[in-house]
Amino acid sequence: MATKTITIDDLRAHKTKESLYLLIHGKVYDVSKFIDEHPGGDEVLLAEGGQDATEAFEDVGHSDEARALLPGMLVGEFEGGAKLKSGAAEAQSKRVSNAVEQGSNMMYFLPLGLLGAYFAWRYYTGSA
Numbered sequence: 001m002a003t004k005t006i007t008i009d010d011l012r013a014h015k016t017k018e019s020l021y022l023l024i025h026g027k028v029y030d031v032s033k034f035i036d037e038h039p040g041g042d043e044v045l046l047a048e049g050g051q052d053a054t055e056a057f058e059d060v061g062h063s064d065e066a067r068a069l070l071p072g073m074l075v076g077e078f079e080g081g082a083k084l085k086s087g088a089a090e091a092q093s094k095r096v097s098n099a100v101e102q103g104s105n106m107m108y109f110l111p112l113g114l115l116g117a118y119f120a121w122r123y124y125t126g127s128a
C-alpha cells in the first residue's frame with residue numbers, strides 16, 4: 001500500500017467525532033470508528049485531535065494489544081516528521097527566540113545610546 005502523506009492541515013481538518021485523526025509516533029491514524037470502543041473513553045481521544053497525541057498515548061502505557069490496533073487505522077505518514085510541537089512548546093520556543101532577539105537589540109542600542117549621550121554631553125558642555 002502506498003503511504004499517504006498527511007499534512008498539518010489534513011490533521012487539523014479531522015478533529016471531530018465523525019472524523020478524527022490522531023498523530024502518534026509520526027504516523028496518522030483514523031480513529032473515527034474506534035472512538036466509541038476506546039476503553040479510555042471518547043473525550044481523551046477528541047482532546048488529542050489535530051495535534052501530536054504521542055505523549056498522551058505513551059503516558060497511559062497502552063498494552064501491546066492496544067498497539068496492535070494501530071496498523072488497522074493507519075492513514076499515512078505525517079509530513080512534519082516524528083514529532084509535532086505542541087502549542088505550548090511552540091509558544092515556549094517563540095518566547096525564547098523573542099527574548100534572544102530583544103537581548104541582541106539591547107546589545108545594539110545600548111552602545112549607540114551611550115555614544116549619543118556622550119556627544120550630547122560634549123555638545124552642551126562645549127558650547128557653555
Ligand code: HEM
Binds near residue numbers: 031
Ligand atoms: C489509536 C489510538 C489508541 C488506541 C488504539 C487505544 C487503545 C486502548 C486500549 C485497547 C485500551 C485498554 C487498555 C490497554 O490495552 O492498554 C486503552 C486504554 C486507555 N486509553 Fe487508549 N488508545 C488510543 C489512544 C489513546 C489516547 C490518545 C489517550 C489519551 C489521551 C488514551 C487514553 C487511554 C486511557 C486513559 C486508558 C485507560 C482506561 C482505563 O483503564 O480505564 N488512549 N486504550
